[in-house]
Structures are given as structure tokens and as C-alpha cells.
Amino acid sequence: MRHSTRIAVGPVQFRIGSDWRAPVAALDRLYASYPRDDARPADATVRLFAARPWRRWLRPSVEIGGDFTVPDALPLPLSMGLLAAEMGMNLQVALGWRRHLLLHASAVARDGRAVIMSGESGSGKSTLAALLGEDGWRLMGDEFTLIDPAGGDALAFPRAVSLKNAAIAEVAARVDAARLGPLLAGTPKGDIRHLIPRPDAIAAMHEPARPALLLFPRFGGEAAIEPMGEGEAFVRLTEASTNYVALGEAGFAALTRLVRATPAFGISYPDSATGLALVEQLFAEAVR
């Protein structure tokens, strides 16, 4: 392809090719501080391409392809090329990665112990992780958390955090503007702006952390903590995993161990400050 770059996030080396320069330039800027090994073969390939040759210039629209594709995925305008790249990278991991049990969950860690937060989009799991990452925690990832089937440890996938809508202003107020990507307004997922994780989070991206807490956050409503049984946590996490079925017995064993060894809670919170306080409180109780 005309333009390409390579990015390593956690254990995955990506190769991203594009018909346009802009998405690759934006990625290079966002991932400039990540360790880079250009000689390492790629685990996953993403392609951003024009469906018809003239669509490269005429109302350019970016199709998302690669090793794995979704048949009816809608193309994005070139101005949202960065989002297209992000979606392409997520897709390759979600459908192709087999080394670990993949949870669609954010995670942060402190003293080698991880808090894993799973929930649907809008639950605030990304925002909570981003804010904790600015508040003395190591950000492990806002989208995927990987569970090692052999040892049960959580592994990080600290891609650039995808901040959405109201979370953008909330996080932007606390970080250096140099750590923010361009504002992508009016995408199919709302307004999006990427946050580059702190250098220590990137430097520690290969360090595993032992799960200490499973949280299922829900943004909105009164502050509340609801202990969750192993069975419910198990079922919710099977739904939050893209490769649970494909891993077969190894996936079952990894998930069973995770829910048996890790206390789980549903939490509701009316605002971020309350959410952060609940996480701190539950973590303190869990590691005591």
C-alpha cells in the first residue's frame, strides 16, 4: 500500500497500510512514544483503502479491511481516518488473537494488582480507566484486557485511549494538550479524541498484573456497590469476550479461575469523582 506504519501495543505488532497519508501520519503522531521494532514481523494487518480508485480523491471514504473484515462495515470519511485505523486494529485483535482470553474491558493496576472494568459502551469504563491512569494508577488499557490462560494474570493492551463526548472535556482539563489527539467531531460513535497514555504506562506495557477486582460500572444514578456472584460475573464476562468460544476448554478454565479468585462488584456512580472513590475503596478492601 502507498503509506504504512507499524505499531506495537502490548503483545500485538500491527502493520497498518493506507491509501492516504493522513491516517498514517495521525497514527505516527499518536504512537510516537511507543517502543518500535521495525524488524519484528506483524501479527496483524490493517488496511485502510478506497473502495473505488477515484474515491481516493473524490469524496474520499475509508474502507476498513485487513486480515479480518466485517462484511457490512460502513466506510468513514477521510477526516475520521484515525477512527477507522482504531476500529481496524480492534477488529484484528477481537477476531484474530488467540494467545490470551480477550475481555472487552478496561483495566488499571497498582502494585502489580489489576482492577478490571467491564461494561457496555456508555458505562464509563474507558473514562474511569483514563482518569485513574492520571491519578496514580498504571493504565493497562481502555478497550481490551488479556488474561493469560496459563497463569491467570492480566496483560495490558494500552492503545491510545478513545475518549468520547463528555469524557473529552473532563480528561482534557487534567492533561497536557500534547497528549491529546485531534478532535474527531460527529463520528458514528459521537465526538472522539484520543489520549496518549502516560509514559510509565507505556513503559510497563509488557508487565503482567494479578487480577484483584472485577468491576461492572454503570454511569448514572445513586452511588451504589452491589456484590456480584461468581456465576453472574462468569456469564457477563463470556459475553464480554470475543474469543471465549474459540479458546474452548482453555477459555473456560481461565475464566472460571478468574471469577473464583477475584471479587466482583457492580457499581453505580453519578459522577467521575464518586466512581474513582468507589474504585479506591473496593481496591483497598480487596488487597487488604
Add this chain to the structure above:
Amino acid sequence: MSAIRTFVDLLAGRREAAALAPREWDGVISVARAEAMLATLAHRLEGADLPPTVAALFADQRAAAAVAQAQSLWEAEMARRALASERIEFVLLKGTAYAAAGLSCAEGRQIGDLDILVLVSDIGRAENELLEAGWEWVKSDPYDDAYYREHMHELPPLIHKARDRMIDVHHTILPRTHRVTPDPLIMMAESVETPTGFRVLSPPAMACHCAAHLLADGDLQGGLRNLWDFHRLVTDFLTDDTDFYLSLIEEASTHGLADVVKRALRLSHRLYDTPLKTYSWPLKLDYHREPSDDLFIRRLLARDDWGHATNFTLQQAFYIRSHWLRMPPLMLSRHLWTKWRKR
């Protein structure tokens, strides 16, 4: 050298994995993924001198393929249980058959749907039993449904509501309207039992079906994998019977597939170095290249270093060819007209 050539050379053993530049792996891995053959390559290169990250990726692929294969065999077991009460005999086809029979092409092979062959006289009962056991119809379009039942070699695909897995129930191996009409009764009668108690086609029939599936049915999408199956099947069977090609050609002639099988042998020799053996007695078997073989090779290798399909015109030509073989011209025009109006 293009990634797809390198990929084929690695499979055939013409090129050493250790001789690849690190960056050459990008294309090889993408191409292998696009052909649904990454786990096959991983098996082929098990123990080879690989960059550590490639070795780790390949180990993942082998482990995942083992799980997928166990799941496919379980699906075959589910079909057996569903069909047992009515004593409906069935023969496993394609990927599941290769796995059940422990053939070498099954190593790392991706298995999609469960394909089974039943006698045409049993097809109604088989459908009822499967519906009772939890499979349901996928296609809701009445034209497609009627088309399958009237003209195809299989029932409309059924999917299991709980396990989300598809089953294709065949009563012969090529569409009824195809120019070539193999005899499924002979294939069923000659079928053999695997150690696990499933029935699979006899070696010559299995290789014939594989070649027919590759060259007579469909537009050669996924052709490299089907050709790899064919290569490994005949190489396995040659080890057991050095004159396997005689029984192969005899079987193929019975079903009108001699030309198809010979072409498969020529192509698989060119890409994967399948050993060929000529005969002048008791039958004549040689491998003179046909000019059109080059088009097949080009179609099979039409992929760029990013795993993307190339040569659109050739793809289209093979797509049209597949329909041309599949039905007589008048029927084809009616079919295309109906399909076009439904767009």
C-alpha cells in the same frame, strides 16, 4: 518475490523458513490468513527456525486449530446422534472427514460447516430429524429455498440454534444441473469407516470430490487450500498404494471427473510439487500442460502482499465460469434475471 509465492514455496518445502527476511513474514502471514491457511502453515513449519514472535503466533494458531477441530468433530457426533434413531446412514465430507480420518491435510485445517452426504432417498427424513434435533433453516428467501431444493446437490443450509453451527446435507457432490453428474450411490457404497466410527469416502472418491469441489464447483475462492487438501490426500494415499493414481483415474472416469482430477494433479504438481506418475497401461495417464492451466495458477495466486485479492477481471471470469458449468444457459439466464430483479 511476492508474498503468495513465498507462502506456496514454504508449504511445498521449496524454501527454508530461516532464509526469509524478517519483513517477508508480514506478507506471508497476511496471505496465509486470507487463504484461511495460517494454522496449516504453522503446522508445516513446526520446529523450523523462525523469528520468536512468528514462532509464538504459530503456536497460538496450532492450539486454536486443535480446539476448532475438536469442536467440528463434536458437531459430527451431534449429527450422528440426531440421525441415529431413524438409522439414516451418512458419510462425512471435506474438512470434518479429513479430521475424522486423521489425514495429514487436517493438520491446522480450518473447518467451517459440517458437510455430510446421505442417500437422496433419505434426504427428507434427514431434514426432519435435524429439525427435531435443534437445527433450523438459515435462508428465508422462498426463491433461494426452492432453488436449493430443485437444483442443488444439498439442502438449504441449516444452522443449530444453540451451537450456532451450520450443516450442509448433500445428496450428491455437484449441483444436479451441473454438466458433470457424479454417481453418489457408488460413492456411498464404497465409503469406509474411520477408527472413530464415522463413515468417509474411499480414498479415490475422496480425492475426486476434493478435485471436483476445487475445479468444477465454485470460482476458485479458497482454491489454494482446496488444492493443498488435494496434494496432501494424494500424497497420503500414494504412501499406502504406490499405484493409487490408477484407482484414482478409474474412479474419476466413473464419475465423469477424469479431466478435473488430471487438472488438479497438474496444478498441485506445479504449486506443491505433488509427485506425478505416468502410465501407458492399463490406462493412459500423462500430464501434458494445457494452456488454460496458466490461468488457473494465476487465479490461485491472485493476492497482493497485504493479503488483498487482485486481478478483478480474472476473478470475474472464474465466477462466470462457475455458473456456466453449474447450469444450462437458459436456466442460467433465468436465474441471473431473477437474482438481478431481487437486488
